[in-house]
Amino acid sequence: MTTTTSEHQHDDHSHDDGHHEHHIPKGIKRWLYTTNHKDIGTLYLWFAFIMFLIGGAMAMVIRAELFQPGLQIVDPNFFNQMTTVHGLIMVFGAVMPAFTGLANWLVPMMIGAPDMALPRMNNWSFWILPFAFLILLSSLFMEGGGPAFGWTFYAPLSTTYSNDTTALFVFSVHIMGASSIMGAINVIVTIFNMRAPGMTWMKMPLFVWTWLITAFLLIAVMPVLAGAVTMVLTDKFFGTSFFDAAGGGDPVMFQHIFWFFGHPEVYIMILPAFGIISQIVPTFSRKPLFGYASMVYATTSIALLSFIVWAHHMFTTGMPVAAEMFFMLATMLISVPTGVKVFNWVATMWRGSISYEVPMLFALAFIVLFTIGGLSGLMLAIVPVDFQYHDTYFVVAHFHYVLVTGAIFSIMAAVYYWLPKWTGKMFDITLAKWHFWCSLVSVNVLFFPMHFVGLAGMPRRIPDYALQFADFNKWISLGGFAFGLSQLIFLALLIKACRKKGEPVSAQVWEGAEGLEWEIPSPAPYHTFETPPVVK
């Protein structure tokens, strides 16, 4: 779809050979003081992966406790801390930073920019994150323990009934939010202002489009989250009553404010995934993406609709019936643009010359399993049946299908797709296939039975359960342990790849890959497109 003239490629080579003032710096300072989008992308991705392992370890604690009915291993308060911090880490520490890392690496290369628009701020937004999570994790070891009110920190659980380390939780969320907002501003300004000549809006790769819209959502809703945690702080420590009916407030108001942030947040974690899949499927089908323009419009409509569906998380709070109808119908409307996307991916593969390299395997798994998560979402959108599903394991099954087999599978697909471009070497394909198949089987053993126990009435966020759920929970836990272990294969593969083991790859890496990032050498030089390419 986009091509550069060959002269410009030569231009690039001559630039790499020297005569610009800064070479690759050495040592720890390279990483602490870096302004290079590739370095910062790498930092984000490794940070996200480490957080994924820590959050995953917490999930293992949860599944070990739930392996059998009865209180087995940890005390209930610690169990609650595990569910809470697992959620917070996976959302804010793993999925979001991984996508930001991919944006850092890829957006400038895809649009022919020399770097992100605001490189110093880029460094700032990354380095806030390790500190924010240091604060959050350190609260686990303090008097009274860490946050135990669920990642959604509903009032009054987070106000009246929480311990004093809530203040640390509040301020760590504040600086995480500052990091996300700065990261999003950087992405948006880069895309608006740094596109190479000829890179018109409707020529941009879909990953760039989806990230543009994601960045808009981030800037719109992260400040609302900051407002919500601020009100929790003042309610808990300074005597306000935003979420206390005795003072004229309302605990349900917390849920409205939180989900006004929370629902767009859900799409912040899936729109970049849509972009990734829209890059990978055409490559391995050897066909251009079917319905490019409709993909752009569908992404935009999903983002806009995400602002008017938040109360579908709150159907059981006693809202007026008219409000329930509105939020139900608006929610169902989202399945239309989402359906357009799934249709387009399938239509791209239709009569394509498909090959099943590892990124394509993950992309195909994404399409099937994300669609399962989408369908259970449609079930949850129906008000009368949601009264049955609400707060059960059915909800847990739903959002893990869209987040693990959706967002995280797409991140893995992206890593396998672009890793050779980053390192210049092909990763260990045998290990990668082991990783894929082990993950695919175990993740379904882990999450699919949750639908059944949820429909049968097993509540979420409970360390103990009725005997009738015992068999399914045993299988769920076994699937969980297997999925956790499978990720160690990924860790081994990544370490091997970063030590630059493997066969050297060509600039294009994958037969059928198109776009500016495949026209620069592999590994991608430290500085690319210092002189913008001309896109035809």
Add this chain to the structure above:
Amino acid sequence: MSQKEYEKYYVPAQSPWPFMGACALFLIAFGAGNFVVEITRGKEGYGGMILLLGLVTLVIMLFGWFRNQIHESMSGMYSAQLGRSYRQGMAWFIFSEVMFFAAFFGALFYARVISVPWLGGSSNNQMTNEVLWPTFQAIWPLIETPAGGKTEAMGWYGLPLLNTVILLVSSVTCHMAHVALEANKRKALKGWLALTVLLGAVFLFFQVEEYVHAYTEMGLTLQSGIYGNTFFMLTGFHGFHVTLGTLILLIMLFRVLKGHFTPENHFAFQAGSWYWHFVDVVWVILFFFVYIL
């Protein structure tokens, strides 16, 4: 224009300031998280010290970072394209601030339209009222909470009206300063900018006076139920933003006095002026919904 002459986008080399900024935010967040507990629970600790250290680090960082940036800008390293990046970045930052205020305005509207009337028994909530607080009357401003806390409502005339006029005038003077800068009338620029800073300071002075009046004479405090909560959180965060805006404009004034900025190249000034207009618009909305209605 051949490719060789293409104006290069300035990508700064390594910089220590952002990492220092991250350390500063760490100290601020960790310090504040402990300090809040210490002051409200009467505990001993180092939270306040850590917070202060963080704030000092932040100020040093901002000073160093901006000094670098002013240096680069004045030695002509910046292109028009980079100027656009800065302007767009500032515009999106202001949009994020708008959404932060939106959260608190949302709380205000929710309380006024939904939670307070429902507590008073409106629509199908009659039993809520009768079972929980049968004597509670849903009126706004909520001068008596369901639990029985009493307060007085702040009127819109007097100080708030005067402050509205002051901020509106300051927005005009800020614009006049910008016009003077673009016309290269340095003397007028200094005058209008100094006047803007002065008006900002006067606004803050009256705001403090209003708070003292509310706390000492009216019994209107942050703890006075949802009316006091929304009143102080909205005006408080707004006042905090006015303080920041005044400081920014004051720094711009110092830079103008040192001969910085040209009619073509004055991003920092423009950003400060946008910020000031934004703070002004927030006040107008706030004056309307918090004080008048």
